[in-house]
Amino acid sequence: MNTDQQKIPQATAKRLPLYYRFLESLYATGKTRVSSTELSEAVKVDSATIRRDFSYFGALGKKGYGYNVQYLLSFFRTTLDQDEATDVVLLGVGNLGKALLRYNFSKNENTRIVAAFDINKDMVGEQIGNVPVYHTDDLAEKLEEHNVSVAMLTVPSAAAQTTGEKLVEAGISGILNFTPARLSVPTSVRVHHIDLAIELQTLVYFLKNYPLDSE
Ligand code: ATP
Structure with missing residues:
Protein backbone atom coordinates (compact mmCIF):
# COMPACT_ATOMS: atom_id res chain seq x y z
CA MET A 1 0.00 0.00 0.00
CA ASN A 2 1.12 3.57 -0.36
CA THR A 3 0.02 7.22 -0.33
CA ASP A 4 -2.00 8.46 2.61
CA GLN A 5 -2.62 5.12 4.18
CA GLN A 6 -0.99 6.19 7.47
CA LYS A 7 -4.24 7.97 8.16
CA ILE A 8 -6.30 4.82 7.55
CA PRO A 9 -6.76 2.62 10.64
CA GLN A 10 -5.43 -0.92 10.29
CA ALA A 11 -8.90 -2.45 10.70
CA THR A 12 -10.12 -0.35 7.76
CA ALA A 13 -7.05 -1.18 5.68
CA LYS A 14 -7.74 -4.89 6.18
CA ARG A 15 -11.20 -4.50 4.68
CA LEU A 16 -9.96 -2.71 1.54
CA PRO A 17 -9.29 -5.86 -0.53
CA LEU A 18 -12.79 -7.06 0.31
CA TYR A 19 -14.37 -3.83 -0.91
CA TYR A 20 -12.07 -3.76 -3.89
CA ARG A 21 -13.04 -7.23 -5.09
CA PHE A 22 -16.75 -6.55 -4.82
CA LEU A 23 -16.53 -3.14 -6.52
CA GLU A 24 -14.54 -4.61 -9.36
CA SER A 25 -17.23 -7.17 -10.08
CA LEU A 26 -19.89 -4.44 -9.85
CA TYR A 27 -17.94 -2.32 -12.32
CA ALA A 28 -17.70 -5.27 -14.68
CA THR A 29 -21.48 -5.49 -14.73
CA GLY A 30 -21.67 -1.80 -15.71
CA LYS A 31 -22.90 -0.42 -12.37
CA THR A 32 -21.73 3.12 -11.74
CA ARG A 33 -22.91 3.63 -8.18
CA VAL A 34 -23.56 1.60 -5.08
CA SER A 35 -25.20 2.29 -1.74
CA SER A 36 -23.64 1.41 1.59
CA THR A 37 -26.58 -0.95 2.23
CA GLU A 38 -25.89 -2.87 -1.01
CA LEU A 39 -22.21 -3.04 -0.18
CA SER A 40 -22.98 -4.12 3.35
CA GLU A 41 -25.08 -7.05 2.18
CA ALA A 42 -22.44 -8.14 -0.31
CA VAL A 43 -19.35 -7.97 1.89
CA LYS A 44 -21.05 -8.68 5.24
CA VAL A 45 -19.75 -5.58 6.98
CA ASP A 46 -22.34 -3.35 8.65
CA SER A 47 -23.18 -0.19 6.75
CA ALA A 48 -22.13 2.20 9.55
CA THR A 49 -18.64 0.67 9.43
CA ILE A 50 -18.58 0.99 5.64
CA ARG A 51 -19.56 4.66 5.82
CA ARG A 52 -16.87 5.31 8.41
CA ASP A 53 -14.28 3.38 6.37
CA PHE A 54 -15.14 5.27 3.22
CA SER A 55 -14.98 8.63 4.96
CA TYR A 56 -11.23 8.00 5.38
CA PHE A 57 -10.93 7.84 1.60
CA GLY A 58 -12.71 11.14 1.13
CA ALA A 59 -15.53 9.19 -0.48
CA LEU A 60 -18.64 10.72 0.97
CA GLY A 61 -21.69 8.95 -0.35
CA LYS A 62 -24.65 11.17 -1.22
CA LYS A 63 -28.03 10.31 0.21
CA GLY A 64 -30.14 8.63 -2.43
CA TYR A 65 -27.16 8.39 -4.77
CA GLY A 66 -24.62 6.22 -2.99
CA TYR A 67 -20.96 5.96 -3.89
CA ASN A 68 -19.32 6.41 -7.24
CA VAL A 69 -17.94 2.96 -8.15
CA GLN A 70 -15.26 4.24 -10.50
CA TYR A 71 -13.93 6.77 -8.00
CA LEU A 72 -13.70 4.12 -5.29
CA LEU A 73 -12.00 1.66 -7.61
CA SER A 74 -9.35 4.11 -8.69
CA PHE A 75 -8.75 5.07 -5.06
CA PHE A 76 -8.38 1.43 -4.00
CA ARG A 77 -6.12 0.66 -6.94
CA THR A 78 -3.66 3.32 -5.90
CA THR A 79 -3.92 2.61 -2.20
CA LEU A 80 -3.56 -1.13 -2.57
CA ASP A 81 -0.94 -0.73 -5.29
CA GLN A 82 -3.26 -2.71 -7.52
CA ASP A 83 -1.75 -1.09 -10.59
CA GLU A 84 1.42 -2.94 -9.76
CA ALA A 85 1.31 -6.74 -9.67
P1 ATP B 1 -0.52 -30.02 4.66
O1 ATP B 1 -1.80 -30.70 4.46
O2 ATP B 1 -0.30 -29.40 6.02
O3 ATP B 1 -0.17 -29.06 3.56
P2 ATP B 1 0.89 -32.50 4.15
O4 ATP B 1 0.35 -33.48 5.11
O5 ATP B 1 0.56 -32.66 2.72
O6 ATP B 1 0.61 -31.06 4.62
P3 ATP B 1 3.32 -31.79 5.45
O7 ATP B 1 4.06 -32.88 6.11
O8 ATP B 1 2.59 -30.80 6.30
O9 ATP B 1 2.44 -32.42 4.31
O10 ATP B 1 4.34 -31.00 4.53
C1 ATP B 1 3.95 -30.01 3.65
C2 ATP B 1 5.00 -29.89 2.56
O11 ATP B 1 6.13 -29.20 3.08
C3 ATP B 1 5.51 -31.22 2.04
O12 ATP B 1 5.42 -31.22 0.62
C4 ATP B 1 6.95 -31.28 2.52
O13 ATP B 1 7.80 -31.96 1.59
C5 ATP B 1 7.31 -29.81 2.60
N1 ATP B 1 8.41 -29.50 3.50
C6 ATP B 1 8.76 -30.11 4.66
N2 ATP B 1 9.82 -29.48 5.21
C7 ATP B 1 10.13 -28.45 4.41
C8 ATP B 1 11.15 -27.44 4.41
N3 ATP B 1 12.03 -27.36 5.39
N4 ATP B 1 11.18 -26.57 3.38
C9 ATP B 1 10.27 -26.64 2.38
N5 ATP B 1 9.31 -27.56 2.30
C10 ATP B 1 9.23 -28.47 3.30
Whole structure:
Protein backbone atom coordinates (compact mmCIF):
# COMPACT_ATOMS: atom_id res chain seq x y z
CA MET A 1 0.00 0.00 0.00
CA ASN A 2 1.12 3.57 -0.36
CA THR A 3 0.02 7.22 -0.33
CA ASP A 4 -2.00 8.46 2.61
CA GLN A 5 -2.62 5.12 4.18
CA GLN A 6 -0.99 6.19 7.47
CA LYS A 7 -4.24 7.97 8.16
CA ILE A 8 -6.30 4.82 7.55
CA PRO A 9 -6.76 2.62 10.64
CA GLN A 10 -5.43 -0.92 10.29
CA ALA A 11 -8.90 -2.45 10.70
CA THR A 12 -10.12 -0.35 7.76
CA ALA A 13 -7.05 -1.18 5.68
CA LYS A 14 -7.74 -4.89 6.18
CA ARG A 15 -11.20 -4.50 4.68
CA LEU A 16 -9.96 -2.71 1.54
CA PRO A 17 -9.29 -5.86 -0.53
CA LEU A 18 -12.79 -7.06 0.31
CA TYR A 19 -14.37 -3.83 -0.91
CA TYR A 20 -12.07 -3.76 -3.89
CA ARG A 21 -13.04 -7.23 -5.09
CA PHE A 22 -16.75 -6.55 -4.82
CA LEU A 23 -16.53 -3.14 -6.52
CA GLU A 24 -14.54 -4.61 -9.36
CA SER A 25 -17.23 -7.17 -10.08
CA LEU A 26 -19.89 -4.44 -9.85
CA TYR A 27 -17.94 -2.32 -12.32
CA ALA A 28 -17.70 -5.27 -14.68
CA THR A 29 -21.48 -5.49 -14.73
CA GLY A 30 -21.67 -1.80 -15.71
CA LYS A 31 -22.90 -0.42 -12.37
CA THR A 32 -21.73 3.12 -11.74
CA ARG A 33 -22.91 3.63 -8.18
CA VAL A 34 -23.56 1.60 -5.08
CA SER A 35 -25.20 2.29 -1.74
CA SER A 36 -23.64 1.41 1.59
CA THR A 37 -26.58 -0.95 2.23
CA GLU A 38 -25.89 -2.87 -1.01
CA LEU A 39 -22.21 -3.04 -0.18
CA SER A 40 -22.98 -4.12 3.35
CA GLU A 41 -25.08 -7.05 2.18
CA ALA A 42 -22.44 -8.14 -0.31
CA VAL A 43 -19.35 -7.97 1.89
CA LYS A 44 -21.05 -8.68 5.24
CA VAL A 45 -19.75 -5.58 6.98
CA ASP A 46 -22.34 -3.35 8.65
CA SER A 47 -23.18 -0.19 6.75
CA ALA A 48 -22.13 2.20 9.55
CA THR A 49 -18.64 0.67 9.43
CA ILE A 50 -18.58 0.99 5.64
CA ARG A 51 -19.56 4.66 5.82
CA ARG A 52 -16.87 5.31 8.41
CA ASP A 53 -14.28 3.38 6.37
CA PHE A 54 -15.14 5.27 3.22
CA SER A 55 -14.98 8.63 4.96
CA TYR A 56 -11.23 8.00 5.38
CA PHE A 57 -10.93 7.84 1.60
CA GLY A 58 -12.71 11.14 1.13
CA ALA A 59 -15.53 9.19 -0.48
CA LEU A 60 -18.64 10.72 0.97
CA GLY A 61 -21.69 8.95 -0.35
CA LYS A 62 -24.65 11.17 -1.22
CA LYS A 63 -28.03 10.31 0.21
CA GLY A 64 -30.14 8.63 -2.43
CA TYR A 65 -27.16 8.39 -4.77
CA GLY A 66 -24.62 6.22 -2.99
CA TYR A 67 -20.96 5.96 -3.89
CA ASN A 68 -19.32 6.41 -7.24
CA VAL A 69 -17.94 2.96 -8.15
CA GLN A 70 -15.26 4.24 -10.50
CA TYR A 71 -13.93 6.77 -8.00
CA LEU A 72 -13.70 4.12 -5.29
CA LEU A 73 -12.00 1.66 -7.61
CA SER A 74 -9.35 4.11 -8.69
CA PHE A 75 -8.75 5.07 -5.06
CA PHE A 76 -8.38 1.43 -4.00
CA ARG A 77 -6.12 0.66 -6.94
CA THR A 78 -3.66 3.32 -5.90
CA THR A 79 -3.92 2.61 -2.20
CA LEU A 80 -3.56 -1.13 -2.57
CA ASP A 81 -0.94 -0.73 -5.29
CA GLN A 82 -3.26 -2.71 -7.52
CA ASP A 83 -1.75 -1.09 -10.59
CA GLU A 84 1.42 -2.94 -9.76
CA ALA A 85 1.31 -6.74 -9.67
CA THR A 86 2.69 -8.35 -6.52
CA ASP A 87 4.60 -11.57 -6.95
CA VAL A 88 4.36 -14.09 -4.15
CA VAL A 89 6.16 -17.38 -3.45
CA LEU A 90 4.94 -20.42 -1.54
CA LEU A 91 6.98 -22.78 0.60
CA GLY A 92 5.79 -26.32 1.30
CA VAL A 93 3.91 -28.01 -1.52
CA GLY A 94 1.81 -30.40 0.61
CA ASN A 95 -1.99 -30.65 0.54
CA LEU A 96 -2.62 -27.08 1.62
CA GLY A 97 0.21 -25.68 -0.48
CA LYS A 98 -1.10 -27.44 -3.59
CA ALA A 99 -4.63 -26.17 -2.96
CA LEU A 100 -3.35 -22.59 -2.71
CA LEU A 101 -1.27 -23.00 -5.87
CA ARG A 102 -4.29 -24.26 -7.77
CA TYR A 103 -6.46 -21.48 -6.42
CA ASN A 104 -3.74 -18.96 -7.26
CA PHE A 105 -5.87 -16.00 -6.40
CA SER A 106 -7.32 -15.79 -9.88
CA LYS A 107 -10.02 -13.49 -8.55
CA ASN A 108 -7.34 -10.91 -7.97
CA GLU A 109 -4.97 -10.94 -10.88
CA ASN A 110 -2.67 -8.41 -9.23
CA THR A 111 -1.37 -10.91 -6.71
CA ARG A 112 0.06 -14.09 -8.14
CA ILE A 113 2.15 -16.96 -6.93
CA VAL A 114 5.16 -17.10 -9.23
CA ALA A 115 7.17 -19.93 -7.69
CA ALA A 116 6.84 -22.69 -5.11
CA PHE A 117 9.54 -24.46 -3.11
CA ASP A 118 9.82 -27.81 -1.40
CA ILE A 119 12.55 -30.10 -0.09
CA ASN A 120 10.90 -33.17 -1.60
CA LYS A 121 12.88 -34.01 -4.75
CA ASP A 122 9.82 -35.72 -6.27
CA MET A 123 7.99 -32.41 -6.26
CA VAL A 124 10.84 -30.39 -7.77
CA GLY A 125 10.33 -29.76 -11.48
CA GLU A 126 6.54 -30.20 -11.23
CA GLN A 127 4.09 -27.47 -12.26
CA ILE A 128 1.05 -27.05 -10.04
CA GLY A 129 -1.63 -24.62 -11.18
CA ASN A 130 0.97 -23.35 -13.69
CA VAL A 131 3.40 -22.56 -10.88
CA PRO A 132 6.83 -24.19 -11.10
CA VAL A 133 8.14 -26.04 -8.03
CA TYR A 134 11.84 -25.55 -7.19
CA HIS A 135 14.07 -26.95 -4.49
CA THR A 136 14.30 -24.80 -1.36
CA ASP A 137 18.06 -24.63 -1.92
CA ASP A 138 17.35 -22.40 -4.94
CA LEU A 139 15.21 -19.98 -2.95
CA ALA A 140 17.61 -17.01 -2.84
CA GLU A 141 18.45 -17.28 -6.53
CA LYS A 142 14.81 -17.52 -7.65
CA LEU A 143 13.72 -14.70 -5.38
CA GLU A 144 16.23 -12.42 -7.06
CA GLU A 145 14.81 -13.31 -10.47
CA HIS A 146 11.28 -12.42 -9.45
CA ASN A 147 11.62 -9.46 -7.11
CA VAL A 148 9.33 -11.03 -4.53
CA SER A 149 8.75 -9.61 -1.05
CA VAL A 150 5.90 -11.81 0.18
CA ALA A 151 5.85 -15.53 0.95
CA MET A 152 3.20 -18.01 2.00
CA LEU A 153 4.30 -20.67 4.43
CA THR A 154 2.64 -24.10 4.25
CA VAL A 155 5.47 -26.31 5.52
CA PRO A 156 4.98 -28.61 8.54
CA SER A 157 5.05 -26.72 11.88
CA ALA A 158 8.38 -28.23 12.83
CA ALA A 159 9.99 -26.66 9.76
CA ALA A 160 8.30 -23.27 10.09
CA GLN A 161 10.97 -21.41 12.06
CA THR A 162 13.96 -22.50 9.96
CA THR A 163 12.04 -21.87 6.77
CA GLY A 164 10.96 -18.45 8.03
CA GLU A 165 14.59 -17.59 8.76
CA LYS A 166 15.61 -18.62 5.25
CA LEU A 167 12.91 -16.37 3.83
CA VAL A 168 14.07 -13.42 5.89
CA GLU A 169 17.67 -14.03 4.84
CA ALA A 170 16.53 -14.02 1.22
CA GLY A 171 14.96 -10.58 1.71
CA ILE A 172 11.28 -11.43 2.22
CA SER A 173 9.48 -8.77 4.26
CA GLY A 174 6.00 -10.30 4.58
CA ILE A 175 5.03 -13.86 5.52
CA LEU A 176 1.55 -15.33 5.46
CA ASN A 177 2.02 -18.14 7.94
CA PHE A 178 -0.47 -21.01 7.58
CA THR A 179 1.33 -23.21 10.10
CA PRO A 180 0.27 -23.31 13.76
CA ALA A 181 3.84 -22.35 14.78
CA ARG A 182 4.56 -18.80 15.96
CA LEU A 183 7.52 -17.38 14.08
CA SER A 184 10.28 -15.44 15.66
CA VAL A 185 11.54 -12.95 13.05
CA PRO A 186 13.10 -9.46 13.07
CA THR A 187 10.65 -6.65 13.85
CA SER A 188 11.04 -5.34 10.30
CA VAL A 189 9.30 -8.46 8.97
CA ARG A 190 5.51 -8.57 9.05
CA VAL A 191 3.95 -11.96 9.77
CA HIS A 192 0.24 -12.56 9.34
CA HIS A 193 -1.03 -15.77 10.78
CA ILE A 194 -3.81 -17.94 9.39
CA ASP A 195 -4.54 -21.04 11.43
CA LEU A 196 -7.50 -22.67 9.73
CA ALA A 197 -8.07 -25.20 12.54
CA ILE A 198 -8.29 -22.41 15.12
CA GLU A 199 -10.60 -20.35 12.90
CA LEU A 200 -12.93 -23.33 12.62
CA GLN A 201 -12.82 -24.07 16.35
CA THR A 202 -13.52 -20.43 17.14
CA LEU A 203 -16.54 -20.41 14.85
CA VAL A 204 -17.91 -23.55 16.52
CA TYR A 205 -17.30 -22.01 19.96
CA PHE A 206 -19.10 -18.81 19.00
CA LEU A 207 -22.02 -20.71 17.53
CA LYS A 208 -22.42 -22.63 20.78
CA ASN A 209 -21.86 -19.77 23.17
CA TYR A 210 -23.03 -16.68 21.35
CA PRO A 211 -25.88 -17.77 19.08
CA LEU A 212 -27.02 -15.00 16.74
CA ASP A 213 -30.58 -13.75 17.05
CA SER A 214 -32.72 -15.09 14.28
CA GLU A 215 -34.84 -12.37 12.72
P1 ATP B 1 -0.52 -30.02 4.66
O1 ATP B 1 -1.80 -30.70 4.46
O2 ATP B 1 -0.30 -29.40 6.02
O3 ATP B 1 -0.17 -29.06 3.56
P2 ATP B 1 0.89 -32.50 4.15
O4 ATP B 1 0.35 -33.48 5.11
O5 ATP B 1 0.56 -32.66 2.72
O6 ATP B 1 0.61 -31.06 4.62
P3 ATP B 1 3.32 -31.79 5.45
O7 ATP B 1 4.06 -32.88 6.11
O8 ATP B 1 2.59 -30.80 6.30
O9 ATP B 1 2.44 -32.42 4.31
O10 ATP B 1 4.34 -31.00 4.53
C1 ATP B 1 3.95 -30.01 3.65
C2 ATP B 1 5.00 -29.89 2.56
O11 ATP B 1 6.13 -29.20 3.08
C3 ATP B 1 5.51 -31.22 2.04
O12 ATP B 1 5.42 -31.22 0.62
C4 ATP B 1 6.95 -31.28 2.52
O13 ATP B 1 7.80 -31.96 1.59
C5 ATP B 1 7.31 -29.81 2.60
N1 ATP B 1 8.41 -29.50 3.50
C6 ATP B 1 8.76 -30.11 4.66
N2 ATP B 1 9.82 -29.48 5.21
C7 ATP B 1 10.13 -28.45 4.41
C8 ATP B 1 11.15 -27.44 4.41
N3 ATP B 1 12.03 -27.36 5.39
N4 ATP B 1 11.18 -26.57 3.38
C9 ATP B 1 10.27 -26.64 2.38
N5 ATP B 1 9.31 -27.56 2.30
C10 ATP B 1 9.23 -28.47 3.30
